[in-house]
Amino acid sequence: MPLSWYLIFAAALFSIGLYGVLSRRNAVAILMGIELMLNAVNINLVAFWRYSDLASIAGQAFAVVVFAVAAAEVAVGLALVIAVYRRRETVAADEINLMKW
Amino acid sequence: MTGLEFVFVLIAALTLFSAVMVVTTPNMVRAALWLILALFGVAGTFVLLNAAFLAVVQVVVYIGAIAVLMIFAIMLTRKVMKDSGPQTNSTWGLAALIAAALFGGLTFALTRSPAATLMAPDFSTVSDPVAELGRALVSPQAYVIPFEVASVLLLAAMIGAIYVAWKK
Numbered sequence: 662m663p664l665s666w667y668l669i670f671a672a673a674l675f676s677i678g679l680y681g682v683l684s685r686r687n688a689v690a691i692l693m694g695i696e697l698m699l700n701a702v703n704i705n706l707v708a709f710w711r712y713s714d715l716a717s718i719a720g721q722a723f724a725v726v727v728f729a730v731a732a733a734e735v736a737v738g739l740a741l742v743i744a745v746y747r748r749r750e751t752v753a754a755d756e757i758n759l760m761k762w
Numbered sequence: 763m764t765g766l767e768f769v770f771v772l773i774a775a776l777t778l779f780s781a782v783m784v785v786t787t788p789n790m791v792r793a794a795l796w797l798i799l800a801l802f803g804v805a806g807t808f809v810l811l812n813a814a815f816l817a818v819v820q821v822v823v824y825i826g827a828i829a830v831l832m833i834f835a836i837m838l839t840r841k842v843m844k845d846s847g848p849q850t851n852s853t854w855g856l857a858a859l860i861a862a863a864l865f866g867g868l869t870f871a872l873t874r875s876p877a878a879t880l881m882a883p884d885f886s887t888v889s890d891p892v893a894e895l896g897r898a899l900v901s902p903q904a905y906v907i908p909f910e911v912a913s914v915l916l917l918a919a920m921i922g923a924i925y926v927a928w929k930k
Contacts, residue, residue, distance in 0.1 A: 662764075662766065662767045662770060662881075662882075663878060663879050663880060663881060664877055664878060664879075664880040664881075664882075665872055665873060665875075665877075665878035665879070666767075666770060666774075667807070667811070668868075668872045668878070669868075669869055669872060669873075670770075670774045670777075670778070670807070672864075672865055672868040672869060672872065673778055673865055674777065674778065674781055674800075674804075675864070675865075675868075676861040676862070676864050676865035676868075677778065677781040677782055677784075677785055677861065678781065678785070679857075679860070679861045679864060680785055680857050680858055680860075680861035681784065681785030683853070683854075683856075683857030683860065683861070684785070684850045684851060684853070684854035684857040684858065685785065685849060685850060685851075686848065686849055686850060686851050687790060687849060689790060689832060689835050689836050689839065690785070690790065690793060690849070692832065693784055693785075693793060693794070693797050693832060694784075694785060696797065696801075696824070696828065696832075697781050697784065697785075697797075697800065700800070700801065700804045700824075703804070703808075703816070703820075704804060704807055704808075704811075707807075707808055707811045707813045707816060708811055710811075710813070711811045711812060711813070711882055711885075712877075712880050712881075712882050712883070713880075715883060715885070715891070716894075718891065718894045718895050718898045718904075719898075719905075721813060721815075721816060721891070721895050721898075722895065722898050722899060722904070722905040722908070722909070723908075724813075724816055725816075725819070725895070725899065725909070725912075726905075726908055726909070726912045728819055728820075728823050728824075729912035729913070729915065729916050730912065730915065731823075731824070731828065732823060732827065732828065732916060732919075733915050733916050733918075733919030733920075734919075735828050735831060735832070736831070736919050736920060736923040737919050737922055737923050737926070739831055739832070739834075739835040739923070740922070740923035740924075740926040740927040741926055742835055742839065743835065743838060743839070743926075743927045744926050744927055746838070746839045747929070752839045754851070755851050
């Protein structure tokens with residue numbers, strides 16, 4: 662099957678994640694959208710590795726780095742959500758607007 | 763349509779459906795369970811792409827750690843956001859428009875690119891991709907610096923997360 666199948670699948674997954682990030686009010690749901698987007702990026706990286714030079718392992722190595730960054734992002738993000746919840750009693754992103762211009 | 767293509771379409775449809783449910787379900791715990799299904803679909807895609815190690819890491823890190831962490835956070839913050847209230851903000855229509863435009867633009871560009879018709883090379887020519895990846899991640903000629911920087915980032919994020927969530 663041609664490479665474009667994987668790329669279009671990843672593009673669809675990325676767009677769905679982007680919609681989730683832009684539209685959801687719950688901060689944890691926004692983090693879930695970011696996870697979907699990172700997964701779409703990983704599919705692209707691995708697909709490009711599989712469809713180009715198999716000997717150069719760059720695509721998989723970068724996918725491993727993306728895994729580490731995703732874990733770091735979700736740990737800090739959820740810690741922030743918990744800290745905000747403790748102080749403000751809310752996790753709705755549009756009510757956390759103290760630092761908004 | 764070959765067997766591999768059929769399996770791919772099946773996994774892709776399942777993953778995209780679960781992803782849509784993740785961003786639209788009002789109940790956050792259900793959204794997290796749909797997220798787990800979507801992550802399993804991505805792991806299946808890795809298997810189809812002959813990246814077995816990454817498929818296992820996907821299950822262990824994403825489903826075993828990140829999804830469980832999400833469910834913990836949802837349950838700790840559950841009582842403030844009732845599932846019946848509005849789950850989308852006022853600009854969700856614009857968000858849907860942007861996402862659809864992005865998908866349309868990417869598909870338009872991808873189908874026109876010369877790489878779109880590329881076929882996968884024969885996989886049996888590679889000796890052992892997992893050993894290859896392991897060597898690349900610790901070899902100074904390859905990716906030892908990005909790998910170590912990612913480790914330091916993870917450590918810093920862990921310390922930062924503990925500090926931010928600490929009860930003062």
